Amino acid sequence: MxxxxxxxxxxxxxxxxxxxxxxxxxxxxxAISFGLVAVQAGFSAWxxxxxxxxxxxxxxxxxxxxMVAGGAPLWLVxxxxxxxxxxxxxxxxxLAASMTTSRWWPALMHGLTDQVFALALTRLPQLPEAARLGxxxxxxxxxxxxxxxxxxxxALGGEWVVERWPLLGEVMPFxxxxxxxxxxxxxxxxxxxxxxxxxxIAAGALLAVLGxxxxxxxxxxxCGALCFFMVKRSPVTRSRS
Amino acid sequence: xTTMLWMAVVATTLxxxxxxxxxxIWMRRRLAERQTEDxxxxxxxxxxxxxxxxxxxxxxxxxxxxxxxxxxxxxxxxGVLATLAVWYRTRSLGWPVAAGVAAYGLTLVLAGxx
Numbered sequence: 001m002x003x004x005x006x007x008x009x010x011x012x013x014x015x016x017x018x019x020x021x022x023x024x025x026x027x028x029x030x031a032i033s034f035g036l037v038a039v040q041a042g043f044s045a046w047x048x049x050x051x052x053x054x055x056x057x058x059x060x061x062x063x064x065x066x067m068v069a070g071g072a073p074l075w076l077v078x079x080x081x082x083x084x085x086x087x088x089x090x091x092x093x094x095l096a097a098s099m100t101t102s103r104w105w106p107a108l109m110h111g112l113t114d115q116v117f118a119l120a121l122t123r124l125p126q127l128p129e130a131a132r133l134g135x136x137x138x139x140x141x142x143x144x145x146x147x148x149x150x151x152x153x154x155a156l157g158g159e160w161v162v163e164r165w166p167l168l169g170e171v172m173p174f175x176x177x178x179x180x181x182x183x184x185x186x187x188x189x190x191x192x193x194x195x196x197x198x199x200x201i202a203a204g205a206l207l208a209v210l211g212x213x214x215x216x217x218x219x220x221x222x223c224g225a226l227c228f229f230m231v232k233r234s235p236v237t238r239s240r241s
Numbered sequence: 242x243t244t245m246l247w248m249a250v251v252a253t254t255l256x257x258x259x260x261x262x263x264x265x266i267w268m269r270r271r272l273a274e275r276q277t278e279d280x281x282x283x284x285x286x287x288x289x290x291x292x293x294x295x296x297x298x299x300x301x302x303x304x305x306x307x308x309x310x311x312x313x314x315x316x317x318x319x320g321v322l323a324t325l326a327v328w329y330r331t332r333s334l335g336w337p338v339a340a341g342v343a344a345y346g347l348t349l350v351l352a353g354x355x
Contacts, residue, residue, distance in 0.1 A: 022338040026303075047242050054254040064253060074249040082256045087295050092265035094292030096272060099265075109261040118296040171346035173307070174317070178324045178341030180300035185328060187293055196290070197297045204301020209309070220298035225290050 012131035016138025019123065023115045023143050025175025028150040029168070032161060034061055035154020041069035045155035052151035056110065056144060060084040087218050091117040098124035102133050111140030115176070118183045192231045200224030312352035320345030 008015050031052065038048035043065060055061055060081040067077045091112050098120075099105050112120075119139060124132050153161065161168075184201070188194040203223040207216030242250070304321070306313035324341030331337065 019335075022335050025338065025342060043242070051250060054250060055257055057257050060253075060257070064250075068246065068249075074245055078249050078252045078256070081253045082260070085257045085260055088257070088260045089264050090288055090291045090295060092261060093268035093288050096265055096268035099269075105269075106262045106265055109265055110258055112261045114296065114299050117292075118299075121293065121296070167346065167350070170349060171342060173303075174320050174345040175338055175342050177300055177303040177317075178320060178338040178345075180296060180303060181321060181324050181341070182328050182337045184293075184297050184300055185325065187297075193293075196294060200294045200297035201301040201304070204298040205304050206301075208302040208305035216302055217295065217298045220301055221291055221294040224294040224297060225287065228290050228294070 008127070008131055008135075012127070012134030013138035015131070016135035016140075017142045019135075020116070020119065020139035020142045022175060022179045023119070023139075024146050025172045026115065026179065027143060027146045027176075028153075029172045030058055030176075031147045031150025032154035032158050034058070034065075035151040035156070036158030036162070037062060037154075038065045038151070039155045039158070041065045043068075043155075045152065048155040049148060049152050052148050055081070056147060057081075057085050057088075057113065058147075087114075087221070088112065095120055095124060098132060100129055100132055104133060104137075108136060108140060111144050113143065115179065116140050116143050118180060122183050122186070192228060195231060196224040196228035199227040312349060315352060316345045316348035319348040 010018070034052065035045070035048050038051065038061075039045060043051070048065075051061055051064065055064065063084060064077055064081045067080060068074075072080075092109055095112075095117070116136075116139060120136055123139075124136065127135055184197060187197055200220050200223060204216055204220035207220055210216075212219070304317055306317055320341045323344030324337045327340040328337035
């Protein structure tokens with residue numbers, strides 16, 4: 001897949017912040033929910049904020065507080081939380097070729113969530129090299145601060161927000177699938193990628209319907225990858241038979 | 242929180258950070274080796290395939306409404322179509338998302354008033 005770099009009209013930081021704004025539609029309602037759930041599970045508001053600041057991995061944070069509240073052994077809490085986050089292992093290598101030689105990059109990986117990765121995978125190769133670190137820092141920092149702020153709002157006044165604007169809580173989370181859709185659609189450019197991507201989306205949705213959303217993400221990706229490699233190998237198999 | 246619970250938070254934090262950071266350090270070394278040795282592949286193919294497909298998987302999972310009903314599924318379908326239509330016209334990030342959310346919300350409101 002070839003990409004063309006385009007010059008930026010604003011500073012890289014500002015561009016990164018601006019382009020990460022669509023993430024907030026998905027981040028803030030989920031962060032508010034997390035703050036609310038954490039307080040209901042017996043954590044104080046500042047403990048909930050500390051968890052969001054330090055762990056900073058959406059779904060696994062819900063599992064963490066839920067298991068702690070349920071009295072699960074702490075080693076199991078840590079193991080389950082890390083298991084959910086294991087998908088992050090494949091993110092940074094996919095971005096490495098688009099990164100500069102700056103020593104800041106490894107530390108900035110704390111902000112590499114699903115959403116930031118999806119955005120960076122599309123945008124980093126399109127940016128001039130000198131703008132990439134600033135762009136990523138702006139985007140990742142906005143997402144991180146929004147997650148922390150959302151958690152604080154949820155922990156301190158989540159119930160009030162949900163009671164006052166119930167529709168907001170229902171509608172805003174759609175920003176996340178809408179953003180992922182916009183990031184995934186350009187990959188439907190070839191039959192092989194298109195088929196693998198559609199199989200992955202369908203498998204992910206099916207597994208979520210079946211109630212295995214967290215394990216469903218790596219499983220669905222594996223289904224898509226299998227499809228990707230089978231499409232490549234199918235002509236060879238035919239010629240042998 | 243107890244000291245043990247704080248230790249669990251710290252362990253989870255370090256583990257998650259390591260999963261995000263260590264593969265980058267490994268990959269950067271690999272890319273550096275690639276510059277000196279032509280025989281080293283820049284990235285294993287399975288890794289370059291799994292990365293984008295993880296995002297497709299997250300999309301699939303996130304498309305399923307939290308409270309499935311005819312109204313929420315219809316709103317999801319309308320939201321997806323609106324997002325795709327605006328993306329096709331603008332090829333931008335922000336407007337398609339805004340249009341998708343608006344269409345999703347409008348469908349939910351209309352379905353609720355029926």
